[in-house]
Amino acid sequence: MLKIIRFLYIAFIFILVLGCQRQDSKANEQDLFQVKSVKDGHSKKIIFLLIDSLMSQAIDQGIKQKELPAFQYLINHGQYNKNMVSSFPTMSVTIDSSLLTGSYPNENHVPGLTWFSSDTKKVINYGTGPMEVLRHGVDPTLVDGLIHLNNKHLNPKLPTIYEDLAKRGLKAGSINGLIYRGSRDHKLSIPAWIHGPTSLPKEIPVQGPDFLALGSLTNPLKGIKNLPDDITRRIGINNQYSIETVKHLIQANKLPDFLFVYLPDLDQKIHKDGPPSLNGVKEVDQQLHSLLRSFPSPEEALKEVIFIIAGDSGMTRIFPAEKNPVIDLPSMFKGYNVLSPGENVTDKTEIVLAVNETMAYVYKLNRNKSLQDIARLLTTDPRIDFVSWKENEWMYAVQGATAKMLQYKADGKIKDHYQQKWAVKGDLGVLDLKVNAVNNSIVYGLYPDVLERLSGALHSHKGEFLVVTAKPGYELADQSSPTHKGGGGHGSIRQEESLVPLIICGTDQKPQYLRIIDLKAFLLKLLSNSK
Structure with a gap:
């Protein structure tokens, strides 16, 4: 990586x-x-x-x-x-x-290589790439990686x-x-x-x-x-x-x-x-x-x-450049005030991005917009795999291009292979789930242990945010994110990664x-x- x-x-x-x-x-x-x-x-x-x-x-x-x-x-x-x-x-x-x-x-409590702290109003970056680190600041990157990661961020x-x-x-x-x-x-x-x-x-x-x-x-x-x-x-x-x-x-x-x-x-x-x-x-x-x-x-x-x-x-494998493999997230939020790497959050900031290669967190700081409104913007791009967020005890996943939706929550009546209990409704195909009616169990497909792992990311830190993943062959990017055209990438929840x-x-x-x-x-x- x-x-x-x-x-x-x-x-x-x-x-x-x-x-x-x-x-x-x-x-x-x-x-x-x-x-x-x-x-x-x-x-x-x-x-x-x-x-x-x-x-x-x-x-x-x-x-x-x-x-x-x-x-x-x-x-x-x-x-x-x-x-x-x-x-x-x-x-x-x-x-x-x-x-x-x-x-x-x-x-x-370690959500990713980069994420946004609602407590400090700062993007945490442990070292994604040279240009992004330089824009974010070498000093905060080193402090977070060498001091805060083990001493503070990792749940004490x-x-x-x-x-x-x-x-x-x-x-x-x-x-x-x-x-x-x-x-x-x-x-x-x-x-x-x-x-x-x-x-x-x-x-x-x-x-x-x-x-x-x-x-x-x-x-x-x-x-x-x-x-x-x-x-x-x-x-x-x-x-x-x-x-x-x-x-x-x-x-x-x-x-x-x-x-x-x-x-x-x-x-x-x-x-x-x-x-x-x-x-x-x-x-x-x-x-x-x-x-x-x-x-x-x-x-x-x-x-x-x-x-x-x-x-x-x-x-x-990320597609070569001629297949347009990089999903430029800032360009999808025209009309929004998106935080640029290295900038400080202000009262006018509406969107904060934290890109982890083929996965990203998108933070909503504007109270006038809902997470579902932002999800709709993202799912118009057919290169997006799915967008997910939480509301109360329910978690939502919307499929890119089709806008099909799945809802799920913990402590339901259906068990998975790991003896975890769930309630699910909506289109199971969004996360490639199947329910075995004979023993009332969930079978995972393209996304291993997806209900627990996705829930883990959605509950990993405070704030209102979405989890976004790219389809195979594509990767997500902010203004100065490292990209891997024609090479390899990871971050998402699909079985390949x-x-x-x-x-x-x-x-x-x-x-x-x-x-x-x-x-x-x-x-x-x-x-x-x-x-």
Whole structure:
């Protein structure tokens, strides 16, 4: 994802604006002494590798062509699920929050890569793209991403897996994960070329798991192992940094009970080339092979560790430029006062946009207009998939071009596969639902777990707003949003962008349901019983 989340591009922005300078700050912490599991040597540990934009189609193609031996080995010796349901919107910051808290955004309170806070009257942007970040402001982007995301925006009343493990006396670590809130004190060291021209201090106190590695901002191995963490390598937010850090913990016999590892590199290749992108997956396979070789043998690796490998979201191929794939949202609100990136909200502001690639939030600040009035404007464009909003306990979804409508609410008499209860009325085809009259159940089609996931987005934060999604092949844009013509995009709730692979090796146990929000409970159970 060129979502530049994990502030990959934020680093590049500073390079462009301030010039290349080397970070000379020394590591302020050495937490290797406190990270090793205190359990006996017969207890299995978990290494969870989250591979950005990994898709089962690419895995299957690579295995068929005999080009992914590490993936082949892990699949042959474990469980391979191709259809785990991600969070919504399908953007990494929201997905990671859902994975590590076991909840959708209605509970974890991280609505997307960009969203509007009705409390502060400001657009929150964790780093969508260079031009948009520059217009929004580098300073607020860094403050939101480095300070507010974990300390304030992520629901403080909802424990992360790191906090739950600490209460159980178990050790945990995070390598390059942007969502890392835990119970142990750490410091992010901000280089002079960042804190000098911004409001960021030299050091930011944060709380994370026992072992916290976040590129050069907090590198516990500095002075111990030479890692690729300079500004030419995205200040360490890259696959090689992540893999080499894991390998050191393995070889030094310092693995915690649970280690989360984020591998970001594949995402950019698929954004550029479109799905499926086998070249990037082949590089990941080589890195997995290198990781397995850190043990005496691959067989020994599976005896000592439970490996879990997952994608975070899929991607849809975006049409080339000649097919007009970019839906320019501001142009659809002629006659409205639409907030431009970087502007402050005033009493005259009527519409605020927060675009998450193939999904967007549209906020209504004008009390004289209804959400349905704004929805009508949007659904006139046949490239819009559907527009949704909430009124009291009911949620509404209107199909693009046809204007067909579905209404639904929670706690009805119809159950879905996940034992969630709903009441639905109107045109079920809007969200591709079917009702089985025999057992009074809902069957999902093109939109996995859509009722709960859409409800999660609609209840993720305060304000009057709509959720807008684009049809496959198209993406939404504000004035300076990054676009991916001829490449790949995600954000929406369709299965192409929502279904991701899950590989589990070293245990026969399975999560209750194949959803990313069910992994936290599964991991905690494994760590309680692993022998």
